Amino acid sequence: MSDKRNVTCIICPVGCRIEVELENEDILNLSGYRCKRGLQYAKDEVTSPKRILTTTVRLKARSAHVLPVRTRAPIPRSCMKDAMKELKSVFVCPPVKMGDVVLKDVAGTGVDVIASRSWTE
Amino acid sequence: MLCKDLVIIGGGPAGLAAALEAAEQGVKDVMIVERDSGLGGILQQCIHNGFGLHVFKEELTGPEYAQKFIDKLENTGVEVLLDTMVIEITPDKRIFAVNSRIGVLEIQSKAVILAMGCRERTRGALNIPGFRPAGIFTAGTAQRYVNIEGYMPGKEIVILGSGDIGLIMARRFTLEGAKVKCVLEIMPYSNGLTRNVVQCLEDYGIPLRLSHTVIDIHGKKRVEGVTVAKVDENLKPILSTAEFIPCDTLLLSVGLIPENELTKMTGADFDASTQGPMVNQRMETSCEGIFACGNVLHVHDLVDFVTMEARLAARGAAQYLKEKDGSCRGTKVIAGEGLRYVLPHAVCVEKMLDEKLNFFMRSTRPMNKAKLVIESENGIVKTKMLSYLKPSEMINIELKKSEIEKAEGHLKFILQEEGVLQ
Numbered sequence: 310m311s312d313k314r315n316v317t318c319i320i321c322p323v324g325c326r327i328e329v330e331l332e333n334e335d336i337l338n339l340s341g342y343r344c345k346r347g348l349q350y351a352k353d354e355v356t357s358p359k360r361i362l363t364t365t366v367r368l369k370a371r372s373a374h375v376l377p378v379r380t381r382a383p384i385p386r387s388c389m390k391d392a393m394k395e396l397k398s399v400f401v402c403p404p405v406k407m408g409d410v411v412l413k414d415v416a417g418t419g420v421d422v423i424a425s426r427s428w429t430e
Numbered sequence: 431m432l433c434k435d436l437v438i439i440g441g442g443p444a445g446l447a448a449a450l451e452a453a454e455q456g457v458k459d460v461m462i463v464e465r466d467s468g469l470g471g472i473l474q475q476c477i478h479n480g481f482g483l484h485v486f487k488e489e490l491t492g493p494e495y496a497q498k499f500i501d502k503l504e505n506t507g508v509e510v511l512l513d514t515m516v517i518e519i520t521p522d523k524r525i526f527a528v529n530s531r532i533g534v535l536e537i538q539s540k541a542v543i544l545a546m547g548c549r550e551r552t553r554g555a556l557n558i559p560g561f562r563p564a565g566i567f568t569a570g571t572a573q574r575y576v577n578i579e580g581y582m583p584g585k586e587i588v589i590l591g592s593g594d595i596g597l598i599m600a601r602r603f604t605l606e607g608a609k610v611k612c613v614l615e616i617m618p619y620s621n622g623l624t625r626n627v628v629q630c631l632e633d634y635g636i637p638l639r640l641s642h643t644v645i646d647i648h649g650k651k652r653v654e655g656v657t658v659a660k661v662d663e664n665l666k667p668i669l670s671t672a673e674f675i676p677c678d679t680l681l682l683s684v685g686l687i688p689e690n691e692l693t694k695m696t697g698a699d700f701d702a703s704t705q706g707p708m709v710n711q712r713m714e715t716s717c718e719g720i721f722a723c724g725n726v727l728h729v730h731d732l733v734d735f736v737t738m739e740a741r742l743a744a745r746g747a748a749q750y751l752k753e754k755d756g757s758c759r760g761t762k763v764i765a766g767e768g769l770r771y772v773l774p775h776a777v778c779v780e781k782m783l784d785e786k787l788n789f790f791m792r793s794t795r796p797m798n799k800a801k802l803v804i805e806s807e808n809g810i811v812k813t814k815m816l817s818y819l820k821p822s823e824m825i826n827i828e829l830k831k832s833e834i835e836k837a838e839g840h841l842k843f844i845l846q847e848e849g850v851l852q
Contacts, residue, residue, distance in 0.1 A: 317624055317625075317627075317628045319624070319625035319628050319629055323818070324623075324624035324625060324818065324823075326818075360629065360633070361479045361489070362605075363477050363478045363479055363491055364477070364602075364605060364606075365477060365576075365577055365580065367580070372467070373578070374579065374580035375577065375578065375579075375580040377474075377477035377491060377492075377493045377577060379477075379479060379491050379494075386633065389605065393605055393606075407493075407494060407497045425477060425491040425492075425493040425494050425497075426474070426493035426494065426496070426497050427497060427501075
């Protein structure tokens with residue numbers, strides 16, 4: 310039995326509406342995408358959706374309490390909660406530079422969490 | 431009194447890009463005046479990703495986008511005055527500012543770039559009845575609490591308005607363990623970028639209730655809940671659909687207003703639809719030597735376009751400082767049917783900085799397919815088919831110098847919808 314799913318591409322602001330035809334988890338047909346990135350996005354979105362996680366961790370600085378961080382690459386959507394949990398216990402002391410790793414291999418995804426900004430004091 | 435070649439008011443994305451570009455163009459004596467204690471403006475609290483796809487060809491978070499500019503600024507000689515609030519600017523470019531170290535400062539500048547950004551519409555602008563309890567925040571204020579100060583302003587949240595900051599905060603609150611009950615939007619379509627609706631609401635199963643609004647706020651000391659109702663086609667609440675939703679926090683994401691109090695002091699001409707000054711091809715207001723870019727000019731949905739606009743304004747200022755020429759208006763640009771506004775408002779072809787010029791505009795309503803027609807007194811200049819238009823997603827059209835040259839009298843932009851909405 311085939312099944313149709315609509316995916317809105319979020320790779321760029323165009324926001325293509327891509328229709329994916331599925332049969333037992335297998336992709337039969339894809340339509341509505343305008344570039345290769347969109348095609349790949351729609352495939353990933355129906356099989357294993359991934360997102361970049363952006364959040365904050367605690368910072369021991371004079372003028373700030375939190376440091377913005379993100380995963381270096383997208384992680385499976387299903388790992389978001391666990392990742393947030395692990396990041397709750399991370400404490401960063403300055404100086405920190407944008408791109409510094411604040412947590413390695415978050416939630417077993419193999420992806421590092423990095424600082425989004427620099428902080429000197 | 432200080433004397434400067436170029437003073438940039440505001441150190442957010444527009445001010446930073448303008449300062450860097452001005453330095454690159456060889457403008458000496460550039461100063462940024464910023465009221466916050468650091469540079470970067472609102473980008474510092476926009477910790478989510480999605481910035482920089484056009485300018486850097488990679489996806490960055492707000493702080494990363496800002497950091498790239500801040501790092502570059504270090505070796506340019508651009509002077510930065512932090513914690514300093516500009517309180518007055520005169521048409522002859524005299525600037526008065528205050529800070530707690532010096533007191534009142536007076537700066538005479540040869541050129542000025544206005545980059546003050548915008549602020550959020552508040553509850554006062556909406557006329558929602560009810561008490562005035564704690565727990566009502568604009569989405570941006572809540573964003574600052576969570577992402578900069580490190581506090582959670584509530585546990586059970588209702589968001590009014592589907593602006594991008596509201597959508598982003600729905601996800602942020604959810605990740606931090608709060609319960610976002612729903613996002614209400616008075617219009618029959620979302621006011622945010624599609625990708626934000628997908629990534630912030632659909633991913634987390636947060637309902638987006640279109641054609642709905644808040645008609646009452648309950649609670650005396652703290653918000654205890656809101657009454658919501660569906661609205662009819664005239665946006666009037668249908669009382670029979672009223673429903674109580676318990677919550678302790680109401681976030682408002684109901685629009686942004688360019689912050690133009692200073693601009694008004696210069697006497698520059700304004701555009702009623704953008705609520706910002708009118709500018710020509712080099713982002714110069716009708717007040718000679720005073721330029722504007724970024725959200726102070728019109729509210730953008732992508733910071734990348736702010737950066738491009740700021741660079742243009744800086745190159746315009748550099749041209750002005752070199753040639754000491756006035757604010758030439760040339761061909762008038764008109765927003766016709768189907769469009770809320772078109773920028774820039776005028777083009778002086780002889781003074782164009784490039785062989786092409788980008789025009790930014792917003793549609794009046796969502797359209798699946800539409801034909802953009804650009805015409806002048808002597809006929810059609812250009813037509814272009816566009817699809818999936820939303821007022822929240824800015825349209826960017828490039829015209830060649832040769833195309834603008836041919837246009838007589840004015841350039842009128844018209845958006846004609848094709849087919850019917852599904």
